[in-house]
Amino acid sequence: MSKQLQVQEKNTSEGSLFLKSLSIGFVGGLFWSSIGVFLYYFNMSEVAPKSFLLRSWITESWTEHWLGHVISIILTGILSMVASTIYYGILRKTLALWTGIVYGLVLWGVIFFVLHPLFMNVPAIHQLDMNTIVSTLSLYVLYGLFIGYSISYHYSDVQSRKEVNN
Template sequence: MNKHAKVWSTRDTRSNDGGNNGSNSRSHGSSDKEGHTNPLTFCLSLGFFAGLIWGTFRGVAYWLKFTKLTPGLLADPFFQLSFLKTGWGYAVGIGVFIVFSMISALLYFALFGRIRGPHMGVVYGFLWWVVIFGFVGPALGMMDKLTMIGWNTLLTELCIFLLWGIFIGYTIAFEFTDEASREPFAFKMPKPS
């Protein structure tokens, strides 16, 4: 019996022992099987933290004047710009970026979930940057065209989206491929008792 309470986990620990409660299967010599990661909950939690971390980072970049675009850039079609420049506007912007990241993590898993390494994550972040800053943003009036924004804003936003893409892509690759075997010092987690 596990003496530690499990509050929340992305691992599916249900066994395929035909409905036994687990005590009989252990007594007959079968070994415990590792649970598999549930892709839906894993991608949603990954997207939540990707949006929280990199959305906050976008807010700090705006506050330090590295970018002219508010942290609530993706919420711009739904809220007034004067609201998005307030503290609550920052929070709404980060919240919208979290939802966007959760959807993007699910999409990444569906399209590129079996690709190893961080390279596809870089491409994924770049593709989202191109879509948002090259097409959707100017078309919806969220920002000026790429040629009018300015180099500081362009490079800051590009770097944030590249890092965001690496965060999502490499985390999914590490969890759902044998990416851990490529680590220089393979560390094996002990099985819980």
């Protein structure tokens, strides 16, 4: 195989890996924020995705209904692409469950502690009940695990295919 073809193949596989990471982030955001809405509806959490993304800045009545949830789920999917890009850039080479779990814990801490002043509609962490804390923490851990393991597994799979082809 010529050197130019090898470089082109490497760039193509890295590009497809990055696009796959973006799609993993989008789907993960959609799925896990939908679970967040489920937790909110069944009173397992005091906060829903709309509490963060819509109700903190928009006080229109439509944000309280199903349309608010749908728009929040879609926005979470888009923002999740940023989280997956960060994971892809820093941690994609680690194929361990613990990395994704810790990533989810870090994201939870960033959202509930660091970025909390941006979300005026969400109570401070010390004002939330234990069900909300445990539910949201579990949700973020599962989200981090999904993002982390999916991206790392796909990266590892692409690398092993490259080794077989060479």
